[in-house]
Amino acid sequence: MTGPLNAAAGGAATAVTVPAVHPDDLAVDTLRFLAADAVQAAASGHPGLPLGMAPAAWVLWSRHLRHDPADPDWPDRDRFVLSAGHGSALLYALLHVTGYDLPIEELRRFRALGSRTPGHPEHGLTPGVETTTGPLGQGLANAVGMALAERMLAARCNTGGHRVVDHRTWALVGDGCLMEGISHEAASLAGRLRLGKLTVVFDDNDVTIDGPARRSCADDVEGRFRAYGWHTLRVDDGTDLEALDLAYAAAADDERPTLIAVRTTIGYGAPEVEGTSKAHGSPLGEEAIAAMRRRFGWPATPFHVPSPVRLAVAERSGHWAAERAEWERAHARWRAAHPDVAGCFPLDRIPGPPDLTVLAPLADRCEAGGAIATRKASGAALDLLATEYPALVGGSADLASSTNTAIPGGDVGPGDFAGRTIHFGIREHGMAAALNGIALHGGLRPFGSTFLVFSDYLRPALRLSALMRLPVIYVFTHDSVHVGEDGPTHQPVEHVESLRLIPGLTVLRPGDAAETALAWELAAADLHGPTALVLSRQDLPVLGGDGLDDARRHGARTVADPTGAVDVVLVAAGSEVALALDAAALLAARGVGSRVVSVMWRERFEDALAAGTYHLPDVPVVWVEAGVRTGWRATAGPRDAVIGIDRFGESGKGPDVAAHLGLSAEAVARVAVRVLEA
Template sequence: MPSSSLDERCVNTLRFLAADAVEEAGSGHPGMPLGAAPMAYVLWDRFLKHNPNSPEWPNRDRFVLSAGHGSALLYALLHLYGYDLPLAELKNFRQLHSKTPGHPEYGHTPGVETTTGPLGQGFANGVGMALAERYLSGTFNTKEHPLIDHYTYGIVSDGDLMEGLSAEAGALAGHLGLGKLIYLYDQNCISIEGETDLAFTERVASRFDAQGWHVQHVEDGNALDDIEAAVDTAQDATERPSLICVHTHIGYGSSQQDTAGVHGSPLGDDDLAATKEHFGWPTEPRFHVPEDAYEHCRRVLRTGAEQETAWQETVEAYREAHPDSCRLFLRAMEGEAPEYEAEQVPTFQPEDGSLATRNASGETLQALADNICTLVGGSADLAPSNKTHLEGYGTFQADQTGRNLHFGVREHAMGAITSGMSLHGGLLPFDATFFTFSDYMRPALRLAALMDLHRVTVFTHDSIAIGEDGPTHQPVEHLMAMRSIPNYTVLRPADANETAAAWQFAVKHDGPVGIVLTRQDLPVLDPARVQDDAIERGAYVLQDTNEQPDVVLLATGSEVHLALDAAATLDASDRRARVISMPSMERFEEQPDSYRHDVLPPGVPTVAVEAGTTRGWHHLVGDDGAVIGLDRFGLSGPGEAVYEELGFTVDHVVNTVHAVLKDRASLAVS
């Protein structure tokens, strides 16, 4: 399709809607929209399959603006193509409570597919979306009924490709041959500090070629037909993801073109006016949109509706031919909690012997997988240790769509790709690693919490009790670090039955969940003692006294058993101890005061026990309680010896309780 003056007006509309929004706000990033508007226009106008009146249509193409600082360009696209984003919202760019925040936010602005801004995250999210498309099409599609058949497109930047995350995610995408993943690289060679060759001189195209991508170059970022031809060619490369290196000019047409100054600051009134004059664009009023640009771009309101209607007809034909599969597919795509046979989830008995919670998790995960065909995931090369391999369900590779993903030693990419799978819809994805490596995943998990994504992470090897691996592998500060992420639920079950309950909670919970598990064996609690709402409530009375307790022992995970043993010793010395298991501090803190006071009665001293930092516990134990924890790194040695050396013994707990009660008695006398 040859370029036309109408095409140029549409491109310039995008440029100046973005530049005007930045100028109106007095902050933002005009440089990227001025340079990248042509490639964005080509994607949205000539390729993107979408219906602005139905932004969550399951079979739409996905578009990821990984360079989230260029959000004004995305908002201009959404407005021009008819999404529910009126011009008033562009005029309200970056203002409090607007639909046009400084960086795109999933769930906040119609048509935004993922929250981006931290560079590289969108790149990896898009890999997850393409992976989900491949799995769902391989699972549900028939030759006659292509329920899921779409592309994932994105615009990525120099900064995205500097981040190690993009190298991790790109390597996996190339290995898996995700041919419906097409990224346009806005190669303007400028970053905040100046020209990218200050720190970035690698041969990017060679890197992606080595990773198994199909790579092309478009030398002129304003050549609409060349960009279109490159995307056409990329669609034909069905066995490889595609990177199209589009050579652009940041701040194109402005006096600051090709300089770092135009990256993250408004042009200023004079330069903005001069830039508009350069393009023959009206300098006033701001936010000018030619009527024929609206008419041209909003054709998609008709064509998109027609495409979705045709898809609905395919779904109805599929429903007639495969009613059970269709019901599963629609429930999954609508985000309903997965159905499963609860009685098939294992119940563990004390007489069966001690069991590591990672092993109990593996058994529970397998049972759930037998019931939930959209439960898909894997580990960062640790599945045998994390107990996350799904027996009998194959592997996911370039030529296979099994349910076991092999992420390789790529924790950061794993976290962001898993989020992309959740964002796509239709899957309940999980990932897994050692708990100490949650540090490598944290940026992706933080964004998962910000987006309120339904996804699960299995963290094993949860404390100093792993022993011989030493302090590099022994989590200390990690529990509190993960608990500090808003909207992220951390579950540290005390035994096999709490672990099964944790998985059942995670399957239905709307937000992201991390399940933190032991390598070492733990005694199995009588299932009758584990309350049905133990996880939902966050904490519960596991063992009580017949009278008002003298002390409350509050513990999580493996330390619950230490608390039970200490309570037995205290009972022998006529000190009555209530034992509380707290699988989730955050869930407990969300409960009403009445419940929290029932569990932790005011006026009764509390001693908390957890093999991690003491920071974050004192608000629960109060001034007259104590925390037995660890504010130092661990040691290398047998797990039991390390545990004892660092103070996690019955004697230490009992002596701490006696000291607390003695201090309390002294205060009462004084």
């Protein structure tokens, strides 16, 4: 039997007589050719994964994924994460074919400036893209966070017979994702927590850019995941649609996450490059695509979608819409029955704090006098905030007692997701990427913590927090060489400056307990990007609440003024504010009047200086911070001096190490006198 394939959205109709083909097989080939055509049109991209994984992707999306293209943000949809983000052409083809708001014109503009089909998927740009992926392994860890958020919200919201949170998380990963260290961290955590609604589909094609994957990696992937506590399945033929269907159905193991290893051929169907690394990251070329069209009996018209595929999707669309409509009715009943719970955990967005005045008592108690480490002041602020912010959840990389980030409400553990404190283990990178997944999911507001020096371990995930503008809160303690005896391996020197370089990341380094309370207020209120709180290990004098409004508006406040004229300004951040105050006292004894300014938010301070909304006296300035001087030098004027640390530290008592490296009151006072005499 023969029949025509009609171009539906790809241009003029083209009649080609071919044997009748099942709509599923047509859909698989449609995905392959849409991806190949997009890469060819862009003259760059990665066709290999889409050609090999099209069958697995189609079976998942058409038969198992619970979603509605008419409402990409439906809160109880299944999440699909393309961790192997270089295969973005496959995702865009899926989105277009299944009816998301992604016209064929956008596939034609693949990788073009201003298109909604960038080289790697970007959250917030393309409907249906759940997270920004491309750095390998990040998406897998995001999926762990999404699956964890689903379980935590189910424990909070599925009350009184109502079931408004009940969906799965799916991730497609490649060899590269599973080689990256973050995959070990994330998979181990998921297995320990028994995240049974998480399924990872492994594109097992044994190919990396440099050649066969076995050249560099001979892991028993399934054995490894079983050791983590996962359920594992294998599909030996990635083109067998019914075997794939059965595997997806068998993945519904609510007690364990599931890994499905699917043996595929990279670049399936492409002559000469099929099964080789040459199929990975280059256009196939017009001749190769033409040969593929002949092999599959496919029309010559690029970006062709057969009408039987459109009809098959239209039939499924009714089912998808009905599922969503049924959920919306259940959700309305739940909201009416449990308005307080629904208000605390809005499933359609990241919840903000209901009332930040809860932190006011802490700031009011911060009268000048006494001393407390800002990490401890942070713990007090976090406890207060947690009482009014039920959606605030998080934990640490095995350092909660040091970072002061265990909050009331109990622990999260296997089979018990009603708690609030998540024990991420010594997995900084996996923790941060999972926090991104929790934020992406909606309904909860996540924070995580570790020592500042280990921010290096999670930086790639933090960068993606900023890129996606996710309101994740990072608590970094033990912020300077005052860590002391642990030595240079644990003494952060370049870390604060490196964090300030990340676009969109708010970096707050408070100088005392009052500024720490303000830092938490600013972090909790910011729903448009991540915030890093940089906190001291050692006790710092409490300076009081005067000038906090200036710090809120301008990023800085005056904490000391001379009785007479201002001869010099000492500007410092964090623990060095106390050092500047001691230096000011020494200068006063010499008859030198100095103003001390605490800068808790340097970027806002610099903006205020540039805008003329904040002014420093027209006198020399000494800038002081226990870190590399690069950024402060850019702010300093020709008459100024910058005191910092442009080398690694030493092991010894914190004050001794700081003094040895030039951070003493006497050293600061000497520099101030020198700039006045210059």
